Each structure stands twice: as structure tokens, then as C-alpha cells.
Amino acid sequence: MGRTERQEKKGGRIRRLFTWKKLLGTFFVGCLLLMGAFYVIYLMVPVPTANAQATMQSNVYKYANGKILARTGEINREIVGLEKIPRDVQDAFVAAENKTFYKDNGVDIKGTARGALNTVTGKGKQGGSTITQQYVKNYYLDQDQTVTRKLKEMVIALKVDQRMAKSEILAGYINTSYYGRSAYGIQAAAQSYYGVDASKLNVAQGAYLASLLQAPNQYDWTAASATGRKLVEERWNYTLDNMVEEGWLDPAKRAGLTFPVPQKPKAAPGMEGQRGYLVEAANQELMRQGLREEDIRAGGWTITLNIDEKKQNALVAAVERQLEAKLDRKGDEKDATVQAGATSVDPKTGKVLALYGGIGATEHWTSNATRRDYQPASTFKPIVLASALENDAKTQDGRRIGLGTIYDGTSRRPVEGSDVPFAPENEDDRRYGPVTVQKATNSSINSVYAQMIVDVGPGNVKKTALDLGMKDGPDFGESPAMSLGTMGASTWDMAAVYATLDNHGVKVTPTIVKSAQHKDRRADLVKPIGAQVISRETADTVTKAMTGVVRSGSGFRAAGDYHAAGKTGTSENNRSAWFVGYTPELVTAVGLFGEDVKGNQVTLTDTINEGRANGGRTPAQIWGDYTTRALGGGSDARFDLETDGSAVTEPDAPAPTGTTTGSPDPTTPAAPTGSPDPTPPPTPTTTTPPQPTGTITIPPLPTETMDPTEPTGPPVDPPVGGEGERDDRRRAVQ
Incomplete structure (x- = not known):
């Protein structure tokens, strides 16, 4: 039999096997089987009762001590x-x-x-x-x-x-x-x-x-x-x-129809005061951990927060005394633009112990504690210093950067070694001349930190910032201007960064939820204490630098009966003012933000006080008031520091002839009652001027001494601008 005949015979068998009648019959049989199966399913599947979400329960939120904070979730x-x-x-x-x-x-x-x-x-x-x-x-x-x-x-x-x-x-x-x-x-x-x-x-x-x-x-x-x-x-x-x-x-x-833009969200009834902010912060944290919003809204949860009721009340009271009591929100349009936010964290456990979200969740729904749309300004400078120390960075002429390293503090000094031009102005355009890094930190000298970030590398600094706890975003560029804190950040973010520094470089992730339990499950929570992200020596050296800010620098109003480190910050156009600081037991970030009724950022100038509302004023006073009461009136706890050896207190190099050194401002208010006298201690009589090149030789000095160029009395508040945080980005090619 030939090949063709075999193929024809095989094809005939296939045609007989798959005739159109057989295929159509198989299709109908299949349809009947499916219909029969569906009918059986139809008979077997009843109409059930309402599901759990249709009969939602309430959620119960508690303080750390077990006292009920709020009930929500009634449908x-x-x-x-x-x-x-x-x-x-x-x-x-x-x-x-x-x-x-x-x-x-x-x-x-x-x-x-x-x-x-x-x-x-x-x-x-x-x-x-x-x-x-x-x-x-x-x-x-x-x-x-x-x-x-x-x-x-x-x-x-x-x-x-x-x-x-x-x-x-x-x-x-x-x-x-x-x-x-x-x-x-x-x-x-x-x-x-x-x-x-x-x-x-x-x-x-x-x-x-x-x-x-x-x-x-x-x-x-x-x-x-x-x-x-x-x-x-x-x-x-x-x-x-x-x-x-x-x-x-x-x-x-x-x-003729136009899109009907809805109104801004308002908190549900019962969420007045700080309760709404605390509940929302807890819910957001649970959702970051993978719990679905509909699961939370369905109710049935008992959520215990890390919030310490006494510290929470102390924070609210501090804002009331130092800010709200001085404002006329209803009668003064400028006063009404001032918003305050704060986050307080235990650096050893990562627990968020207190949080201030604003004047009240039913009046201002956006939480000022967690919003990230304002610049942290000079509170970012310690991160630049930490990155310099961690990366063993050197100046343009090869000197290792430490607290005793001399920089040129001349205002509007163009940075060297950068492809991006930048020449920031110091506060009140003040000319410092040669200064140590310690002095530059105390007085928040922009020209020094702009040069330092170039020396370290903006990319390295950004990595350090993210490692410490800041969040990335489209406004977090890598340029010299970043040294002035030009990105967005929240008080929660900055509390995380400073808590990690306080915790000797071990990562702290602030957590507000202690536990979240449902009748049939328990939510998995983040571990607040992580790995070592920068060396202890680096973290402790930065802490040492910031003790000078509180002792004899721009943050002197935060001083109290405790050992403290911190940094002030005032952003471009005075739209935000900050004080972020810590004691060995407590880290707190306080921010003031200018916001009009439409939600636009506006200046804080001539609001809480005449002239600029800088970070060393009201934010530092709120911080000091709260910290004093949160620590029961004070604390004997001391920082256990292992520094890099550059943290020995030392004088700055003598200012060159003609350099403005400043003088006490007779209008500057006295330090708050109970605070240490901000007048600096006597200046040592022995100093060695800096050498033109090479290593700077400075003899040992008694501890807790001031720079000889520091004016006697409290630091002067310039009439306009931030702590020089006029970053003059018009000069920079972004």
C-alpha cells in the first residue's frame, strides 16, 4: 500500500471518528452536564446571613496603662x-x-x-x-x-x-x-x-x-x-x-456640569483633641505592617498604644503654655496660621510615648506630627556631620573632619570642589571667619555645613540619612543645598533619626502600637530596635557636638535640669521652625509650621513673636517645658559617650580683623525660670591660633568651656531669615 493510500485511509478513520454530528452531540451533552452541575450547585448554595462587615463591631484603643483612649468603628x-x-x-x-x-x-x-x-x-x-x-x-x-x-x-x-x-x-x-x-x-x-x-x-x-x-x-x-x-x-x-x-x-x-471637588476630610465624632491623631497614627502603622484597611474598619480589635498617658498630657500642656496661650486664633489671621506638631520617643525601646498632631483632629485633620511636606532645615546638619565622621571624610586640603576641624565660616562663601555652585548666606549674613566644626554646630553656620557636605559627598550624606531613618522622596536631591535640610520630613522622621543617634547608632524605628488583638488573630508588629547603622563612635561624637548647641548655642532655651543634646532649625522663608533634641532617656522633635486656611505654606514671621519664629525660641521652649515634666522635674542621667577624640571642647580660632562677632541683644528675653543661666562660662586665657596649613594644634582646655568668639549672654536672634537657612538656591544649579 502506497503512502498516499495509507494517508487517505487514516484520514477516513479520523473523519468517521469526528463527524459534525458527533461533535455537536458531545457539545450538547457537555452543556447539559454543566447545566446539571450548576443546577445542583444552585440548589445546594443557600442565601446566607449577613457577613461580619455588614454587622461591624467597634475597635477599642487603649493607652499603654490599659486605660481606654477611644472607641471607634461603630458603623x-x-x-x-x-x-x-x-x-x-x-x-x-x-x-x-x-x-x-x-x-x-x-x-x-x-x-x-x-x-x-x-x-x-x-x-x-x-x-x-x-x-x-x-x-x-x-x-x-x-x-x-x-x-x-x-x-x-x-x-x-x-x-x-x-x-x-x-x-x-x-x-x-x-x-x-x-x-x-x-x-x-x-x-x-x-x-x-x-x-x-x-x-x-x-x-x-x-x-x-x-x-x-x-x-x-x-x-x-x-x-x-x-x-x-x-x-x-x-x-x-x-x-x-x-x-x-x-x-x-x-x-x-x-x-454645563463641572467636576464637584469634595471638601477636605474631617474626623468622625468622638475623635476630638489628640485622640483622632493617635488613632489614625495607630491605624496607619498597622496598615504599614500589612493589615488591610477594611480589616481595621470591620472592627473587633483591641489596640493598645505605647502612648504614656502622663507624658501625652504633659506634651499637650507644654504646647498650650508655650504656644496656644500666646496666640489669638479667632481674632488674628496671622496667629491662626501657626501649626504645631511633635513626636516623643523612648530611644531604648522605640516606643512613641507622646504625640501632638495639632489643635484638634476635628478642627485640623492633617496630623502635624506625621506630615512630611515641610523642610526640617538645620536639624539635618547633624546628619551631615554623622556622615562625615562615618565615612572618615576629609576637607579639600586633606584634613580629617572632626569637631575640632577648622572651616571658613564666611557668609556667602562659594563651596569648593562641587560641580553645583552654591554660596549660602549665614544667619543675618554674619561673617565668622575660621571656626571649628563644634562652633559651626552651636551657631548653625550654613557656609561651613555647605562645604562639609561637598567634602563628604551629597550621595554619602543621603545614604546616611536614609540609614538613620529619614524617608526618600522626589524632593530629596543630592546637592550642596541639601545640607540646609531642603527635603520634606516629619517630626516622626526626625525623632527616629535622633533616637538612633541617642541609641549609639543602633537603628530605632518609632512604633506607636504596643499590641493589636482580634478575637481570632493577632497583628504582627514591626521590631522597633534594629541593627547598628552607624558606628557608636560616630553617633556619640555627634551627640557630643549637639550638647554644645543646648549648653551654649542656638538651643539654649531648651536647657533644664537634665543633660541634653539637640539642634535648632528654621527653614527658607521661615515657613517651619524646629527643635529636635534628646536626653539619655527621651527624644522629642517639635516643629512649628505656617499654613493658611487653604492649606498653603506661609511664613511664621510676626506670628508667635515679632520677627522670625526661629527654632531656638518657641519650639525649644515647648521642648524644654515638656521634657522637664516628662522627666518628673529633671534627671541625673548622663550620656555614656565613646567619641572619636575630636570631641574635646576647644576654642575657635581667633576671628580675623573686621569679622563680626556679634553682641548681646538687649531685647532677647531671659531664659525660662528654672533653666540654667545661659551666660557662657569664662573664656580660657590660653589659645593657639590655627596654623595656615596642616593639622590644627589646640591645647587641652577645661571641660564645658565656650568658644572665645561666642558673645556673652544668650545667642542673638537676627531680625529676619532662619538660622541662615536662606539656602539661596537661586545660585545653585539643581
Whole structure:
């Protein structure tokens, strides 16, 4: 038999085996089997009772001592009948989610099959379910994306569609959906986003709320990224266009509609004062650890915070005494722009012991303790010093950088060795001439730290900053201007950095949650104490440098009956003022921020005091007031320091002829009652001027001495600008 004959015989057998009649019969049999299987499933799957989220519980938040701080999570929902929801708002929800809602039988076979396939193949969550299916998912099932759950959803949706009227299903869907901002149901959403009852919503607002359901957190206009805003506006337009297409909205009216920007979020009732800030900080920390927002909102959690009730009250009282009592928020527009924030941490455990988020969570929802939109200014300079020490950096002429290293403190001095030009102005354009790094730290001399960051390398400094606990961002550039703290940071971030320095270079991650327990599980929490990120010698040397800031530098108002180290900071245009400092037992970052009623950054000048509101004034006074009371009036604890040997207190080189050394300001207020006399101790009589080149030789001096160029009396506050933090970025090529 030839090859051709064999092929024809084989082909004939295949054709006889797979005739069109057999294939069609197999298809019908398969369909009947599937239909039979689905019918069996239909009979076996009952309509269940409401799920846990539909009957949400409250959450209980406690202080570290077990006392209840707040109760939240009572479902923020008020069920409203469909008759109270404007018809065009009802139509907006149908247009956004399911145009065939009034015609279908409750399921979308194609959408469900597509969703199941995407789940199996790992392509993520699937839209396309009908309103009935989404109602079933919200009320009867859970949010898990599994094939089994999708199948149950379809079966139950068919039964619900047979038993309930379309109006009941639509009302259930609108009232059970989650809209973000802790709002469940359209009534709570209308109040949260537009401050009106659901009955007062217009079609534009209704279309936004309907569009929001696709991604409540991503599409919340006030918190959304540029991409999120673009996406929700596109979906809003899609919803309205569908309404026109279905004949539910007049085209002329549609053409006149503009996007209805929602109001800023406000805390739920019961979150007045600091409670709202503390609860939100705890929730955010739990979500960073992997707990879903819907899990928290569903309730049933007992969340114990690390907050020490006595220290929390002491921090609030310190802000009240040193700031709020001096402001007229209702009668003075400038006073009303002053915002305060603070974070206090135990450096040995990482526990957040106290937090101040603002005047009250129901009045100013954004927490000033955790916001990162203001510059930390000169509180960043110790990080530059830490990086110099850690990297064994040298000056341009080859001298190793330490606290005794001499730099040129001339104001507006162009930095050397940088491809990016930079010549920052010192405070009040003050000319210092040759100064030690210790003196430059005490007086926050910009020209010295601008040159130092060039000597170390901005990239190295940024790495050190991130290692210590700062957060990266688009404004965290690598240039000489970074030495002046031009990136964004929160009091929480800066407390983390300084706690790591206080903890001898061992990483401290501030944690506000002590424990979070549910009836059937326990949340995993971050370990607050990590690895050694910089050497102990480096951390302790930086601590030694900052003791001079409090003892005889710009932070003298923070001094008290305790040993302390710290740094002041005042940002460009006086928009923020900081004092971040620590004792051996306690680290606290305090910030003042200028913010108008529209949320724009404004200057603090001529607000809390005449002239600039620098970090060495009110922030340092708040810090000192709080620290004194938090430590029970004071402390004998001392820093246990292992420095690099450059930390011996020493005088600065004599200023050259004509250099301004400053004089006491007769208008400078006296140090707070109970604080040590800020007048520096007598100047040693023996000094050795710096050598022109090579190693600087300075003889040993008695401890706790001042630089001879330091003016007697408290440091002078210049009338304008920061501590020279006018970074003059106009001169820099960014």
C-alpha cells in the first residue's frame, strides 16, 4: 500500500471518528452536564446571613496603662430609603456600574467568567459584576477574589434577583458600599465628602460618589495622587456620558456640569483633641505592617498604644503654655496660621510615648506630627556631620573632619570642589571667619555645613540619612543645598533619626502600637530596635557636638535640669521652625509650621513673636517645658559617650580683623525660670591660633568651656531669615 493510500485511509478513520454530528452531540451533552452541575450547585448554595462587615463591631484603643483612649468603628452608616435619594443620583450609580441593571437577571456571565479566569491566571481583581452581584458580595460574602467565591456570588445573585425588587437591591447596594473616609453607605458618604444629606446631592456629586466606589482610597480627591485624580475624573465623565446615552440626563445639562471637588476630610465624632491623631497614627502603622484597611474598619480589635498617658498630657500642656496661650486664633489671621506638631520617643525601646498632631483632629485633620511636606532645615546638619565622621571624610586640603576641624565660616562663601555652585548666606549674613566644626554646630553656620557636605559627598550624606531613618522622596536631591535640610520630613522622621543617634547608632524605628488583638488573630508588629547603622563612635561624637548647641548655642532655651543634646532649625522663608533634641532617656522633635486656611505654606514671621519664629525660641521652649515634666522635674542621667577624640571642647580660632562677632541683644528675653543661666562660662586665657596649613594644634582646655568668639549672654536672634537657612538656591544649579 502506497503512502498516499495509507494517508487517505487514516484520514477516513479520523473523519468517521469526528463527524459534525458527533461533535455537536458531545457539545450538547457537555452543556447539559454543566447545566446539571450548576443546577445542583444552585440548589445546594443557600442565601446566607449577613457577613461580619455588614454587622461591624467597634475597635477599642487603649493607652499603654490599659486605660481606654477611644472607641471607634461603630458603623458610620445611616440607612436611607431609595425614595430619599434623588432619581438622577440613583441613575448615576447604575450608569457607573451596570447599565443593564433594570433588564438583567442579576448576573453577568461573561464578566464573572472573565473575573474567574483572571483570578486563576493571576491577572488581578476583575470588575464587570452586576450591581446585584456587588450587593451580594458586600452584604453576604467577603472581598476575597477566588473562583469559589465568584461562583457563590453568581448563584446567590440569581436567587436574590428573584426574591427582591430591583429598587431594594439598588438601595442595598448604595447603602452597604464603602466610600472611603470610614463612610459606609451613601448618607455617610454625602456628609463626609460634601457636608450634605444624601437627599441634597446633585447629579455631579452623585456621579463622583458612584465613581468613587471603584477605588475609594485612590480616588479620594483630597488625598489622591495626580494619577488618581486623573482616573477618577475620567470615570466621572464616563458615568455622566453613560447617563446621556441611556436617556437619563439631558445633554445640555451634561455639558454645563463641572467636576464637584469634595471638601477636605474631617474626623468622625468622638475623635476630638489628640485622640483622632493617635488613632489614625495607630491605624496607619498597622496598615504599614500589612493589615488591610477594611480589616481595621470591620472592627473587633483591641489596640493598645505605647502612648504614656502622663507624658501625652504633659506634651499637650507644654504646647498650650508655650504656644496656644500666646496666640489669638479667632481674632488674628496671622496667629491662626501657626501649626504645631511633635513626636516623643523612648530611644531604648522605640516606643512613641507622646504625640501632638495639632489643635484638634476635628478642627485640623492633617496630623502635624506625621506630615512630611515641610523642610526640617538645620536639624539635618547633624546628619551631615554623622556622615562625615562615618565615612572618615576629609576637607579639600586633606584634613580629617572632626569637631575640632577648622572651616571658613564666611557668609556667602562659594563651596569648593562641587560641580553645583552654591554660596549660602549665614544667619543675618554674619561673617565668622575660621571656626571649628563644634562652633559651626552651636551657631548653625550654613557656609561651613555647605562645604562639609561637598567634602563628604551629597550621595554619602543621603545614604546616611536614609540609614538613620529619614524617608526618600522626589524632593530629596543630592546637592550642596541639601545640607540646609531642603527635603520634606516629619517630626516622626526626625525623632527616629535622633533616637538612633541617642541609641549609639543602633537603628530605632518609632512604633506607636504596643499590641493589636482580634478575637481570632493577632497583628504582627514591626521590631522597633534594629541593627547598628552607624558606628557608636560616630553617633556619640555627634551627640557630643549637639550638647554644645543646648549648653551654649542656638538651643539654649531648651536647657533644664537634665543633660541634653539637640539642634535648632528654621527653614527658607521661615515657613517651619524646629527643635529636635534628646536626653539619655527621651527624644522629642517639635516643629512649628505656617499654613493658611487653604492649606498653603506661609511664613511664621510676626506670628508667635515679632520677627522670625526661629527654632531656638518657641519650639525649644515647648521642648524644654515638656521634657522637664516628662522627666518628673529633671534627671541625673548622663550620656555614656565613646567619641572619636575630636570631641574635646576647644576654642575657635581667633576671628580675623573686621569679622563680626556679634553682641548681646538687649531685647532677647531671659531664659525660662528654672533653666540654667545661659551666660557662657569664662573664656580660657590660653589659645593657639590655627596654623595656615596642616593639622590644627589646640591645647587641652577645661571641660564645658565656650568658644572665645561666642558673645556673652544668650545667642542673638537676627531680625529676619532662619538660622541662615536662606539656602539661596537661586545660585545653585539643581
